[in-house]
Each structure stands twice: as C-alpha cells, then as structure tokens.
Amino acid sequence: MPRHYPKRERKKAGDKRSRLDRRRQRQRAAEEKERQRALEKEGRRRGLIRIRTDRLRSRSVMGSMGVPTFQGCYYEDYPFVCCDCGRKEIWTAKSQRWWYEEMGGEMESFAIRCRCCRDAERRRKDEARRISAEGRERKRRRMENGEG
Ligand SMILES: [Zn+2]
Numbered sequence: 001m002p003r004h005y006p007k008r009e010r011k012k013a014g015d016k017r018s019r020l021d022r023r024r025q026r027q028r029a030a031e032e033k034e035r036q037r038a039l040e041k042e043g044r045r046r047g048l049i050r051i052r053t054d055r056l057r058s059r060s061v062m063g064s065m066g067v068p069t070f071q072g073c074y075y076e077d078y079p080f081v082c083c084d085c086g087r088k089e090i091w092t093a094k095s096q097r098w099w100y101e102e103m104g105g106e107m108e109s110f111a112i113r114c115r116c117c118r119d120a121e122r123r124r125k126d127e128a129r130r131i132s133a134e135g136r137e138r139k140r141r142r143m144e145n146g147e148g
Contacts, residue, residue: 039072048074049093055101058108069096069110082114084121089114 043050051073069078075093082089091111099105113121 036073039074043072043074048076049097050074051097052101056107057100057104058106067107067110070107078111080111082117083112084117085114087114087116 051070069075069091075096077093078091078096080089080091081087089111096110099109100107
C-alpha cells in the first residue's frame, strides 16, 4: 500500500475540493444577499428604524459580529434580562439609535441593566469616583504638610 496518493491525483482532488468550495461560497453569498433583501422588505413593512452604519462607532475589528443588536439592517426592540436584578426589559429600537448614533456609543456596548439598576450603578460609580478623589486630595494635603 502506498502511503501517499500519486501527486497528480492529489492535485486533482484539491482542484475538485476548491471548485466545490467556490460553489458553496457563491451559494452562501447568494443566500446572504437574499436574506438581506428579505430583511429589508420586512423592515420596510414594519416601519423599522434603519441602522445608519456610517454613524456607528466601533472599537473592535470584529465589527458587528456577535453584537446581538446588529443582526439585521434595522434596529429592533431588544429583550434582555437585567444582569443585576434579573428583571426582563426591552431596549427599544429608538433608544438603541439614540445610544449608537447620537451618543456615539460603541457598537460593542449594549444594554445589560434595567433602568433602575442602571441608575443605581451610576450612583455607585459616582460615589466611588468621589471617594477616590477625596482620597487623592487627602494624600496630596499630607504630602504638602510633609507627612507623606
Ligand atoms: Zn435591574
């Protein structure tokens, strides 16, 4: 038994595979185009807000991949469960557009907290900032007084 196929046959098998790959690729691209068309039609029918991609800001090279709110060409109400209290909330299409296009929110960021917990989180952060600023100020004064 030869351990390898003769070179010529191997090459032929490779050609066949890449032809198949190209065909699959073309098919996938066609399917994707069809999917986008269907999405657009559906979006127009439902009067959805279109995502203006030129206004989006992204920090990652991955773009919209994996961002649950960017799976189509329209903003859609995004139901989620608050990571703090477990309450079910909906991040509306309108506030998504506000966040991404007007506030310049990064594409990779999306709602994880309900309004209540978001407010609480903001207060907690403000408080932490205040305390750390106070700490720095105390240290600075100690240094000035030669106690540091
Ligand atoms: Zn919550």
